[in-house]
Amino acid sequence: MSAPRDTLASRRVRANGDGTVYQRKDSRWEAAGYVLAPGNTRKRIRVYGTTRKEALAKLTEKIAASNRGLPIPSAQGSVAAYLTYWLENVAVHQLRENTYTRYTAVARLYLIPGLGRKKLARLTAKDVRTWLNQLRTTCQCCTRGLDTARDQPICCAAGNCCSKRLSPLPLAYVHSVLKSALEHAVREEEIPRNVARNVRTGTPRPRRFEPLTADEARNFLAATSGHRLQPLFELALHTGLRKGELLGLRWEDLDLADGTASIRRTLQRTNSSGLTALPTKTKSSERRIALPTPCLHSLTQHRDRQRKERETAGTEWKDSGYVFTSPDGAPIEGSTLTRHFNTLLRRAVLRRIRFHDLRHSAATLLLEQGVELVVIKELLGHAHIGVTATVYAHVRLRLQRDAIDTLSTALSSGGITVTASSNGDEPPPCASVVR
Known part of the structure; x- marks a missing residue:
């Protein structure tokens, strides 16, 4: 005679809202309960495990996330299907045409080949990090098959890899396109969080430019x-x-x-x-x-x-x-x-x-003439003064060096005079004007 399938622990009465846990005929354990769904509705979900404890832990995690206000993901399709939907129905109406063209190229060349087969709801930060590391370390001629399409292969097909890898700046741009797409999925309550935001690619160094003197x-x-x-x-x-x-x-x-x-x-x-x-x-x-x-x-x-x-x-x-x-x-x-x-x-x-370096030259020459940064920001039409300060940080450092050298010269040549005080309790004397 076979042992009963239900043990004493499985028949334990659970509180209202905790869901139910039972063993299936295939010996797996199934847990079911109601969680928050998109549109402020509730949906019954089912999770599975090899043991009762595993199934119950999965259900408890889902219910805890629901109690924090995170709806269950409704996305069932792949990342490629969602990117196609996002580009054709959302991005095309929100982006400038040239920007939309670049976003489409990034999705076609990098996002869909690397992450397209994964389920959108199951995409993790580890998947994004692994994919970015592959872009950073693999030759694009090899990955995209560019060399095999040439009449005379000169790279991977010829056994001589050119190591044409993505530099930090385009890699950060590809990452930002993925973050924008997933951010919209979060707003539409397709996924609970933007996993791409949890991945750090590092801040790329700004492109060095040599403006005209x-x-x-x-x-x-x-x-x-x-x-x-x-x-x-x-x-x-x-x-x-x-x-x-x-x-x-x-x-x-x-x-x-x-x-x-x-x-x-x-x-x-x-x-x-x-x-x-x-x-x-x-x-x-x-x-x-x-x-x-x-x-x-x-x-x-x-x-x-x-x-x-x-x-x-x-x-x-x-x-x-x-x-x-x-x-x-x-x-x-x-x-x-x-x-x-x-x-x-x-x-x-x-x-x-x-x-474009004429624009940089104008700003650099203005800074060197002592024009305030806020005036240059308004002239160039930057959205924030931080952009102006970041792009022309090298100029500000040079001006600081000139100011420090001027002060050092004044100190060494006696440009600052100090009068000795007769009482140590008096405040320190004022310095003379440095010219």
């Missing part, structure tokens, strides 16, 4: 003399405007009498609309700035030159309304502006830099 900036401005887009390059170096902000300037944004410019848009090329005007990068980027006197003079001459070009073009003139256009009035492509910029660098016999 004051002498190099003067040589560059001298090289732009007589160039058709001279006012644009002068404006870039004097105000630190972004490339898209310069190309998106319209005559209605300029007040040459008052000497101001209103930054309202940026001109960029997108996959769907081509060259189009978009809102500024952030809300803080929409700003009003003062124009220096040399730029006002150049812009006035540029407006007269553009009127002559319009008369010459006649019916072929494309009235785009932009300040900086091609000779027929059409907007200027960003790549075209880059080619003009590189030509001027060679004419000025300067090292190769990016057009």
Whole structure:
């Protein structure tokens, strides 16, 4: 005669809300109970274990999480299915088009191949960390099969791995895309927590840049003399405007009498609309700035030159309304502006830099002239002053060094005089002014 399946412990009366625990015919133990579900509802769940204690511990953990207000995950699909849903139904409506294109590429190249097969509800921080470590240590030619698609393999297929690994900056960007996707899953109560936030990838070092010095900036401005887009390059170096902000300037944004410019848009090329005007990068980027006197003079001459070009073009003139256009009035492509910029660098016999480094050069030169950081932040259109302080930290350290050296010189040369006091109880004497 077989032993009864129910023992005394299994028949013990449990409190209301603790669920039930019983042994199945396959000898496994099953525990069932009600927990919090999305939409502030309750759902009956079942957990299993090889022993009664194991099944009861799993159920107790679920009920404890429910009592803390964490709903049970409702996601049953894979990470790949959720990323596809998130990109097609959520991100496409919240992101700028170019940003959405980059997010889609990250999901296609890294997220789906690495984590796509895992269940969204079962994704753990350990899974994310393991995946990131693989991206950090494996060759992308080998992983993505890039070399096998070449006519003549030169990397993994040829037995000579190029070790093309992701650098810390793109790795952090891939991680941030995953965090954004999972954060939306948490808001929709698909999963209880964002496991990607529990993984630390380290803060990547900011990209080092070498802005133009004051002498190099003067040589560059001298090289732009007589160039058709001279006012644009002068404006870039004097105000630190972004490339898209310069190309998106319209005559209605300029007040040459008052000497101001209103930054309202940026001109960029997108996959769907081509060259189009978009809102500024952030809300803080929409700003009003003062124009220096040399730029006002150049812009006035540029407006007269553009009127002559319009008369010459006649019916072929494309009235785009932009300040900086091609000779027929059409907007200027960003790549075209880059080619003009590189030509001027060679004419000025300067090292190769990016057009964006003119923005860094303007901020650096302003800092070296003693302009307050908050003024530079408003001029550049940064959302937070911490961004300005972080990007130009090397300049601030150099200014601190100059200040310390100035003080050291004053101390060593007797620039500070101290008068001896007759009574030790008196406060210390004031120092003389250091000049």
